[in-house]
Amino acid sequence: MTSLFDSRPLPDHALEEVAAEIRRLDPDGSRWADVFRHTYDMIYNGAETGRYHWSQLMKTEKTHFGTLFEINAQRAFKFKGGDTTDYRIAGHQVDAKWSQNDGGWMLPPEVFDEIALVATASDCEAKFSLGLVRAKSEYRRIGANRDMKSGLNAAGRAAVVWLWRDAPMPANILLQLPEHVVEHIFDSRYGTQRVNRLFRATEGRLVHRNTVRTVARQLDDQKRVRKNGGARSALKPEGIIILSSYHAHIAQRLGVPVPDSKHYIAVRVSPGSETDPIIGGAHWRRATPDEVAHIAPDLPEPGVREE
Structure with a gap:
């Protein structure tokens, strides 16, 4: 039992249940890694544009990344839609938040006091991070932009429960x-x-x-x-x-x-x-790098093993 003088936060059982469900669906994070890779590839649209780097995107495309990430995650994991949030996971409202800059997630009013699924990644480093945080009032920065969105303050960023931190994703x-x-x-x-x-x-x-x-x-x-x-x-x-x-x-x-x-x-x-x-x-x-080239063999047809 927590005393009146105990400064530790009370357990957030809903957040723990959401975390457990996400882990159950993807124990090693490989499916989430594919979601990030797929979202980057979608936004680059390389087959039509030849682009492969974040710096080659237009500002509007960078802004659209979060929406694509939210959609791709829902398709991958079949999350149900929430009432005022993006998802309902383990019976709880969860809103997906992406930021290219670690810690830069912007939270709209409808997410206040709900659970936020915060995500960031670096395509150059082929790493992603995914965590959960309750968007409490004491975790939000003072002030908001014209859309009434506010970011996490230092306490809020420290309160993120990381499911994967700098985990590998398929490299570009x-x-x-x-x-x-x-x-x-x-x-x-x-x-x-x-x-x-x-x-x-x-x-x-x-x-x-x-x-x-x-x-x-x-x-x-x-x-x-x-x-x-x-x-x-x-x-x-x-x-x-x-x-x-x-x-x-x-x-x-x-x-x-x-x-x-x-x-x-x-x-x-x-x-x-x-x-x-x-x-x-x-x-x-x-072959070793200094060897003279030999004509390579033909590969076996799919399903055929030669040994």
Whole structure:
């Protein structure tokens, strides 16, 4: 029992129940990570615009990010709509609040005294944070903007219960490459050539399908990757194979990150020994940077294992 002289806040059972339900729906945060990645990719609209960086967005688009995030989260987790808030989770009213700047969430009057689901992320660092806070009056900054929205004060920011803090989300590889490399990738009129450059520059690293679409300026990433006229054919003489989720077992044996259904990975290979994986009827291993290129093998068809 809390005494009159105990300054600790009383437990917020509703907030605890909301937190438990969110954790139940996504124990490791991977589904939320995908929501953030998908929202960034939607707002960039790379297949049509070629954009991949927050700084390339217009102000109105940046403002729209929060709305897209709210919609994508509801679609991903099937949250019910609230009466005056975005969601109802575990039977409680919850409002989604996004800010590109950590701690910069703006709370409208209808959220006061309700639970806010606060979110922020850095695409450059491939990290996201998601937490819960009760929008109490003592947690709100004095003063409001013309929409009567107010932010959290220092006490409010300290009261956020973080479900995930700086957790990893699928990376935008274009933001992790040196600037001159990215400029070279885009410095071609032809989408096929741009995609070839992308995979050369990212050998051994996961590449999101949407990045391929952004570089190709085309929705069909598989067309730009497949062996008949795509990057697999173009890079074969250079000893480079491009693996998808169908080839996860090969990636694992080669000792590179394993692609899932949303990623590819390019790997430069050389003839190997009996301890190396079989690809195209022969043993292959990952090549060292200084090795002479060998013509890469053809990958097995989906569902076929050669060993």
